[in-house]
Amino acid sequence: MDHHCPWTTNCVSHTTFPHFIRFLFYACTSMLYLFNLLYPRLSLIWSDRHLPAYLGPSALQLAHLFLLTLTNTATLFVLSILLIRNIWCLAVNTTTIEGWEIERHRTLVRRARFFGGYLDGPDGVKMRIAHQEFPYDIGIWANFKQGMGTANVLAWFWPFAKTLGVEGGLEFETNGFEERGATWPPPDPDRLTRKMPKGFDRDAEAFTYLDEGLSNEETVAAFRERQERDAVRRRKPFADRLEARVVKEKGGLEEDAYDAYDGYEDDEGEDGEHSGEEGWRNSEGERLRDFGVDEDAEFYDEEDDVPLSELIARKRKEQGTPS
Template sequence: MELSSLAVPSVYALITFLAYSSQWLFLFSEPGPLEREQRIQFNILLVCLLITYTRSVTVDPGRILKKMQKEIAQDGKQPRQRWCRKCEAVKPPRAHHCKECQRCIPKMDHHCPWTANCVSHTTFPHFLRFLFYAVTSMIYLEYFLYLRCAIVWRDRNLPSYLGPSMFQLAHLFLLTVANSLTLFALSILLIRNIWCLAVNTTTIEGWEIERHNTLVRRARYFGGYLDAPDGLKVHIRKQEFPYDIGIWANFKQGMGTGNVLAWFWPFAATPSVETGVEFETNGFEDDGVMWPPPDPDRITRKAPKGVDGVEEAFTYRDAGLTPEETLVAFRKRQEADIVRRRKPFVQRVEAKVVRESSLSGEDMNGSEAGEDFDGEGEEGSHSGEEGWRNSEGERLRDFGVDEDIEFYDEEDDIPLSELLARKRVRVGKAS
């Protein structure tokens, strides 16, 4: 059994321990049981908490249906359409391929291990309501615990038989510590998610914004351009995040409705997947500009280094295989060769400086300079710029994103069959 499968039961166990064992303890500790009004209010909050958490776990995070994919591919509104190699389908704006859900998720925020589900366009309202009711109920419980801890401290010099038993003291201590730590962590998470809702960014897009700002700072040093594979240079300029359309509009879009009461209703309707395919933009950038901005390290190399001779282009390694086995072998090689990683930016620049400063008569072979500047290296998945981390030390994979699929989708990788199908549709519409 994987540890991840225990996450959801653990959360239910924590809720049960904090919410109901505390009420049992209050029956035997000063200042006595909760008053009737307090008990009703507290348990209503607990019911809302359990409902919203259950919906965060069970509501489907959405999938891009084939009908929606065709509409996206044929509308022609997007200047560049990203293509998911695993789903073999168009990836809508703000969608990302989740390595846990094994599909592209509309407006994916992150894959939450504590709900075993993606926080997405359809599940974000439920997730935010869960955080709200969790924090609210724990603040209420913290108040009750504080009253009882204060009484224990006040009577600390009295004989022990006049106070609570050791079991009750230990129980009170565990409740206070667990509730305080969980309240602290979830309060930060709630504030962060409210902020993201107010500016209409997801956790992944926050990572992309920081990544873009890093590239802009790098490009300023090199005259506005950064090196890309195969000798290309990519122009990098400051680009505004397009989906921040105003606080009120952001709240309506993120919560799926403009009805404020529905924002707090545990049984509020789930936003439809169809509303998570296209998003209104603020118009600060031209129509031909897309998010995320150009990133030279998202561009894959056209050919692996060292493949220069014709003898390497054609081989007979599959001569003894059946047609089906040949196809399987080809796909395995294709999958292994589809991403050729590059070393981190700092290493490439240092190698470039060494190469340019070397004497003109000195022989700098590939192993000394070329591989350091643009090779796979020895660190595998940690050697390329997909290993870049933001200021909090997070990579894309920390949000549940499949890095190999997500990071290298800067170029259109749409199959020829798909391009021909689109061409037939355009010709049909024109005629």
Template sequence: MEISKLAVPLVYALIGFLAYSSQWLLPSLEPRTITRRELLEFNALLICLLITYTRSVFVDPGHIPPQSEKEIGEEGNPDNSARSSPPQRKWCRKCNAPKPPRAHHCRECKRCIPKMDHHCPWTQNCVSQPTFPHFLRFLFYAVASMLYLTSLLWPHISHLWTNRNLPSYLGPTMPQLAHLFLLTVGNSLTLFALSILLIRNIWALVVNTTTIEGWEIERHDTLVRRARYFGGVLEAPNGTQVRIRKQEFPYDVGFWRNCKEGMGTGNILAWFNPLSSTPKLPTPLTYPTNDFESPALTWPPPDPDRLHRYSQPDNDKPTLLEANLSASETLAAFQKRQADDIRRRKPFVQRIEEQQRRVASILEEDEDAFGSDAEEEYVANKGRDENEGEEAWRNSEGERLRDFGVDEDVEFYDEEDDLPLSELLARRKARASGHGEQVSDGQW
């Protein structure tokens, strides 16, 4: 059995230990017992906690609804105060379906998740557009329950400290002291961790970002800072120069609308109701955007490390006519050339290993040429910029996208050129009929 499968039972066990063993222990300790009102209030919070956690675990994180560019073009914005997000430009090869804006392919759930925030290891479920309200309520009631437990524990801890010089036989037994110590430490550490997580998710709700989009914003800011040193451009893997400019996050549409979208309703009382219904996904899957950027721009912004490296033609090889191939051989060669036309950038680990082998072979062949420490350091650091590709880049907290459950192979290497012919024909037909929204490809 995988250790990760034990996460949910362990969380239930922790809730049971902190919540119910404390109700058994505290009445036997001085200076006072728990009142009936305190028991009712505490257990009411626990019921809300158990309901919201269970829903965070078992509510489906959602599927990408069937959609087409024609439908997206016809989709209206309900209140005209902000534009709807532009049509998706990516195609998920693993799902064999379009990937709408803000969706990501989860390597644990094995599918694209709408408005994916992250895959939570403690719920073994994705925090997404349908599950985010349940997850936020779970954090709220967990913090509220532990704060209430702290208020129940504190009088007993204070009493023990005040009377610490009295004979031990006048106080609690050693098992009771050990139990109280474990309750205090476990409750304090868990309260600290979940309080930070709750504040972080409330901020994400207010500004309408996900954890993954926060990573993308920080990555984009890093690219903008780097580009300033090179005249506003950065070099892509294929050697082309990509212009990088500051691009504002498009989905922050104001405090109130952000909260309504994140919680699935404008009813504030429903935000705290543990039995509130799960938000339904719209079809097609679009999101209102602000007016800070052109509608032709998509999120995330252009990143040089997401571009493909185009193979260079080999002029030494004979052309098809010079090779005097048969018709079938000509067709096979043509198909092979089409397949080889785009060579995707190797994953980060493969690039690192290849660079290390190349550096080792150079040092082995010509040790004299790299005798000094400075020259050896130069060789070791050569190509470092290439090895800082997006899939290797970490934010200020040391996190990569895979730490949020994202399938990096899909995220980095599935772009517009992966669209199947049927999808391209459908989009062309939609544009010809005047329903599809024109999206410029000039941002690359």
């Protein structure tokens, strides 16, 4: 799935993506044609602006022309950006969600490099985080053929082209830059489950109802306060968390103050290590799991970000094929 489109009342996916590209292309083409019809009228009105008003269009006609031009221009601008973006996604063979995954993975790699290649995982486990290439970018032409369902360029523009079959949406060709069996997306320590659920390793807190002695109004107020704290905790920038961690290691913060400042809940394993490392979020504080994305973990060797053309050249050299 790429995203849900309210304008087409449907999900843009492997089967409907070619239709969505055609929809954007013909919508932009139609609005360009409409603008071509509006421009002579606007130009004539502007050139005759010094003539008496009764020689020109009525106030209602002027208002209609102005609103139509404004709406057409704004919509054309927005859909043109969307069309260009989706053509780029088609060229690199990524969906909207995969683009977020790539950005999140790069963020985790940058953080891991600061801590020597490791981040805190559940139950105090140190997880190795290293760079992994996006596996489904198989070259621009191959990406276009796969995304549009055919190598016939004329068929890409045919409005009545058939919908792609769902049988082709389960397995996709990979570029072979990673080891066989490597999965995408790469691991995120914050998405791995604990061996022991929170609270079960602490008898004093397991199955404890903290609001037992509060009235109904106080219970609601306490719940809303926890909601606000949780919203702040989930959106705490990594830089603030890192600063708090450094201050704590130097002995500048008490444990409770560190938990509040750093954004962690008091969730420690037997070795005292905090469980969970904050992963990537978008500008609204949402995680990929909020969109129903399930992620597997696979470990890999780190390598600097290398352009696809260079990786293809290396692969051909290893296979002994001419470039």
